[in-house]
Amino acid sequence: MPVPKTAVAKRDAEVTRKNILEAATIEFSEKGFAGARVDLIASRSGANKNMLYHYFGNKEALFTAVLENAYGGLRARQRAVKLGGLSPEDALHELGSATFDAFVEMPHLIRLLNSENLLNGVHAKQSDLINEMYDPLFAALSTVLEDGVKAGCFRPGIDPTNLYISMASLVYHYVSNHATLEIIVKRDLMSDENLRARKAHVLEMILRFCTSKSSLAS
Template structure:
């Protein structure tokens, strides 16, 4: 085994210090997320990513194969984090209206606090979902998101609180759309119409109104939302 192969196997980082593989990969993914979000898949450079990590370009190729493989893993990690956040909400133990409220609030807050996630999704749409199509993991993760809404809607309908025709997939679309636009179009919207909605007070008002709109759509008239 050559010296370079041994270095790869042991995970020796820049400067000769030994790293744990999970820590190395986490560092690479964090840097790559920022680079891909800022520059897109075609504009991001592996040399630039490597220069900002605590390891070498060779280690990046060792763990992720190539730039496309790294980009795909960045997408997977971005979706994993948002779905993990949803899992920690413990929605199944909340009344259906409160569960839906909590999910909408979380989605709005997550997207607002993670503009890189929004940019990555926009970039993937430019590529017509090519890399999401390659990832079985992303499909499984997002199926779980709709399953959570299916469970909430089912409990709400059984309690006579939710409308019988509420569709969980449509509901997911609405929550995503309202929360996504707030970040994706901030630059153009604020330049054209001003920054009022992007002040602290403006964002809090929008958050409350997004929750109200979704609940009014799902909850039958006459039931508290």
């Protein structure tokens, strides 16, 4: 008879695994893959280095686990966005708003993704989870665009792929590169006030792009 685990907090494989994963997330996102130190992850997790290798195999596999876990957090947030019943404009606004908030609140994911891109995406390519993660989102965005064209509020011919990349770019780059951007723009980009202004700017850019009907000169 399977007795429910009473988790006396000592000698709990699941907790140990989770602790290692959390410590690894911090270390990898702060230092990147090459800069991260396995010894530090082990000691900060409260566990031993052998536990780390026992549960995850090696440094690369641990990084993949961290990446999938963090990416999963993003997916969970995006799934929570409900577009049903909204007008195409409101739906687009909602999607943009959720994307903005998600990246601002997950700077560690941004740093992990940067690390992964430095490695040309070798780990992400092997992950089925990541491969299929965005399919529902693109489907939803395509529907919103189509509905908007039918309703007459969006212009036709907008590529959902480029639109999504733009939505992500406008917040991702701002957060990811704020350290060097702050030097050249002389402004504290991550202050509440400037973040609010940035969000308004981004949403306006996305919505004006889809709604403006006039043809462009040049």
